[in-house]
Amino acid sequence: MKQEVIISQNLQQDIQDAILRQTYDRLFVLTDTTTLRLCWPLVSVFPCFEDAKMITIGDTDENKTLESLSHVWTALQQGGATRHSLLVNLGGGMVTDLGGFAASTFKRGIAYINIPTTLLSQVDASVGGKTGINFGGLKNEIGVFNLASSVILSTEFLRSLDMGNLLSGYAEMLKHSLISDVESWAELLQFGLDNLDYSRLGNLVAKSVAIKERIVEEDPTEKGLRKALNLGHTAGHALESLALEQGRTVLHGYAVAWGLVCELYLSVVKCGFPKDKLRETVLFIKENYGDPSLDCKQYERLYEFMKHDKKNVGDSINFTLLGGIGDIRINQHASKEEIFEMLDFLRDG
Ligand code: GLY
Numbered sequence: 001m002k003q004e005v006i007i008s009q010n011l012q013q014d015i016q017d018a019i020l021r022q023t024y025d026r027l028f029v030l031t032d033t034t035t036l037r038l039c040w041p042l043v044s045v046f047p048c049f050e051d052a053k054m055i056t057i058g059d060t061d062e063n064k065t066l067e068s069l070s071h072v073w074t075a076l077q078q079g080g081a082t083r084h085s086l087l088v089n090l091g092g093g094m095v096t097d098l099g100g101f102a103a104s105t106f107k108r109g110i111a112y113i114n115i116p117t118t119l120l121s122q123v124d125a126s127v128g129g130k131t132g133i134n135f136g137g138l139k140n141e142i143g144v145f146n147l148a149s150s151v152i153l154s155t156e157f158l159r160s161l162d163m164g165n166l167l168s169g170y171a172e173m174l175k176h177s178l179i180s181d182v183e184s185w186a187e188l189l190q191f192g193l194d195n196l197d198y199s200r201l202g203n204l205v206a207k208s209v210a211i212k213e214r215i216v217e218e219d220p221t222e223k224g225l226r227k228a229l230n231l232g233h234t235a236g237h238a239l240e241s242l243a244l245e246q247g248r249t250v251l252h253g254y255a256v257a258w259g260l261v262c263e264l265y266l267s268v269v270k271c272g273f274p275k276d277k278l279r280e281t282v283l284f285i286k287e288n289y290g291d292p293s294l295d296c297k298q299y300e301r302l303y304e305f306m307k308h309d310k311k312n313v314g315d316s317i318n319f320t321l322l323g324g325i326g327d328i329r330i331n332q333h334a335s336k337e338e339i340f341e342m343l344d345f346l347r348d349g
Contacts, residue, residue, distance in 0.1 A: 003147040005127060005213060007206045008154040015115065016048040018150040022111050024086035027052045028076060030099040032059035035091040038160045039117045043090070052088070053079045057098070064094045064134045066142075072102040076110075083107045089148075092118035093125030096148075097140070100131030104146040114148040117157035119169025120253055123176070123208045126151050128216040128226075138310075139237075145221050153209065155202040167193070167288055168253030171232075173204060175260060176211040178281070179228045182325045184211070185277075189284050227330040230311055231320045232259035235342070238305035239292055245301075250292075257289040258346060265345040267321040269338065271329050282349060294347040299340050306339065 008014040019027070029052045031040050036056050043049065055075040057068040076085070089099030089112060096114045103112035116126035132143020158166065170193070177184035184207055191204060212229065219225040236252075236259025243250040261282050267273035306317045317339070321332040334342070 003127065003129065003213070003216075004150040005209055006150060006152045007202065007209075008152050008156075011043065011152075011154050011156055012046045014152050014154075015043060015046060018113055018152055019048045019086065019088070022086050022113075022149060024084055024111065025082055026080055026085040027088065028055055028079060028081060028085060029053070029088045029090055030055045030057070030072060030095055030102070031090050032057050032063070032092075032095050034059040035095065035117050039090055039157055042156060043115070055079075057095070059091075059094070061094055061134065061139075064098050066133060066135065069098055069102055069133050072099065073106055076102070076106050081106065081110065083110060085110050087112040088115060089113070089126075090115045090117060091121070092116065093121040096121055096126040097131055097143070098133055100129075100146065100148060101133060101143050104131055104144050109146070111149045114151045115157075116151065116153065118161060119158055119166050119205070120172060121169075122153045122158075122205055123169055124172045124212065126153075127209055127212055129220065147220075153202075153205060155198045155205070158198065158201065163193075164251055164254075166196075167257075168251040171253035171257040171260070171285075171289070173208040174281070174284075175229070175231050175256060176208045178260070178264075178322060178325055179215075179231055179320075179328055180211045180326050184208075185281075185325050189280060193288065224330060225328070227311070227318075227320050228328045229320075230318075231322065231328075232256045232263050234306055234309055234311065234317060234319050235259035235262035235302075235346075237309060238302045241305045242298060242302055254289050254292075257285045258292050261285055261349075262342045262346050263319055263321060265342050266319060266332075266334055266338065267323070267329075269341075270332060270334065271321050271323040271327075273322050273324060277325060286349060291349070292346065294343060296343075296347070299343050302343060303336060303339055 087103040089096045114126040116122045129145045129147035132140045135141040236255040240255040316333045319332045321329045
């Protein structure tokens with residue numbers, strides 16, 4: 001089944017069309033406290049939302065919990081939702097993941113539409129049907145694959161995003177280009193991030209999402225090819241977990257960008273990825289994302305985190321690597337020594 005992804009030029013028309021394509025009895029809109037303040041005012045005046053019932057949860061990943069999920073189920077129940085009701089998720093990845101899971105499980109599943117409001121959720125989380133919540137200290141531990149009926153992407157929402165959050169999403173776009181083609185990769189490295197042209201950014205978002213859609217369509221439940229989307233994430237998740245343990249905040253995309261530095265280095269060593277492309281990518285990442293200020297005393301802990309990554313099978317650490325841009329090699333493994341060398345490369349460049 002293909003998910004409808006709409007690159008919106010006219011938000012009112014596109015939202016209205018997507019909603020009216022569904023036959024529903026009651027309409028619910030899920031926001032978090034931030035998107036209620038910054039994004040809901042941009043769409044609340046649209047006639048299609050006139051009778052919508054609002055549900056709001058706390059913002060940030062800390063609220064991607066069973067308690068918030070229960071709050072959404074309760075609000076749906078008390079608001080009279082039936083199996084024919086429709087949920088619109090307006091927010092970043094936390095809202096679209098949690099809302100998607102709430103919709104997928106309420107009365108065994110109601111339809112939902114995603115309107116992602118951050119660059120990260122537009123290019124990644126809202127597309128491809130991964131839904132879920134954090135549980136037992138682990139991210140996205142409970143969830144299901146279930147596609148939204150429609151995903152509506154608009155740069156209107158990106159205007160209120162700070163540079164850190166824009167860069168966070170941009171790292172996933174960089175990843176998509178690396179697993180796809182040299183032209184997209186070169187275009188992203190050349191795009192002016194200081195003086196943002198939102199209309200050009202919209203075109204880049206559309207191309208990036210098309211890469212993800214192609215992969216998800218071929219392998220919706222990550223049996224094989226979808227693992228390509230994990231490039232940069234084995235090392236990236238470890239860096240994110242380490243930061244969390246040390247009480248530091250690292251935006252997901254920053255960890256992914258540093259994870260890309262690590263895994264492209266491994267790609268050179270193990271799969272012959274071209275060194276000049278590694279150098280150019282690393283330069284771009286160092287210039288825009290800085291470096292993670294690593295200390296070799298942290299290597300053992302990072303290695304432990306990688307060993308417990310949920311993408312592993314058995315004891316070996318699973319990486320997606322590249323033989324070149326667009327030349328995907330899934331299910332690659334590296335020794336502890338190679339992994340420590342990779343971390344040296346990230347630290348010293
Ligand atoms: N975020 C990676 C995926 O959707 O598979």
